Amino acid sequence: MSPILTLDAVQFGYDPAKPVLQDISFQVHPGEVVAVVGRNGAGKSTMLRLLNGLLRPGSGRVTIAGKDAADLKVSEIAAHIGTVFQAPEQQIFNATVRSEIAFGPAQSGLSAEVQQCRIDAAVQRTDLGEVLDTHPLDLDAAMRRFVAVASVIACQPDLMLFDEAQRGLDATRRALLGRIIAEEKSAGRAIVLVCHDMDFVAAHADRVLGLAEGRLAVDAPVRDFFADAEATRAVSVEQPGIVELAQALGQPVAVNAAELVATLAKKLKGGA
16 A cells, blocks of 8 residues: 655754754654654754655755645645644644634635535534534634544545644543544544553554654564563653553553553453
8 A cells, every 4th residue: 555655764953063863764654653752952843844845954854645745735735744733733724623623624625515415424533513603713722632633534635644633632632533443444544643642552552753853763563662661761761550450460561451451351261
């Protein structure tokens, strides 16, 4: 399957003499959830802006859906890539939740019927039905984030970028965001998560890209990454609680509670 996104030897610096990112190369394929991790200042959010065209590399190449991003306008990139920024108020500009979600589909050239179907589905999936006539900035921060999520999924991009989208969410809303990620993955769309929360990474990512000092220090399946203490140290992150618990119980790496319970149940059944 052809990648939706390719970075080839990408370098970027706000000051060309001081690169923030150096020699970054990787691919993201349809149906893949990739987490970008690393300490503050490692270049995660800068890399996200290179992916959606808000920044352009000083050298190297970004390829989106087989096209060189250097030849594409930001609006053309947005047809393939949707972004949920860390501060959703930076991307929300309509006077009601309804009009914010409807804006993207209205630019797509789709029929009014298809547009409405996408809007209705996005509203239902993000549980925003009761606030459609509310100004988005009158909502709490968590609900504003879901307005941004709804506006992106209504456009059905090939790749979604989430910049710390889980931050500040309670357990119910974290579960809702996780369900949306799983649905997008099942539909064959790719997701890149910039994330400091390793429990969320373990639960939802397939693969981890670890940045350290502006370079790609790790590119590994999520299970292999968390099983390798040297890899987590290299990018200054801690192992998730579920991984530590599995290790304390002498079990193989588990990336979610259900997996650990299944492993223990199998062991107990075998022992019996």
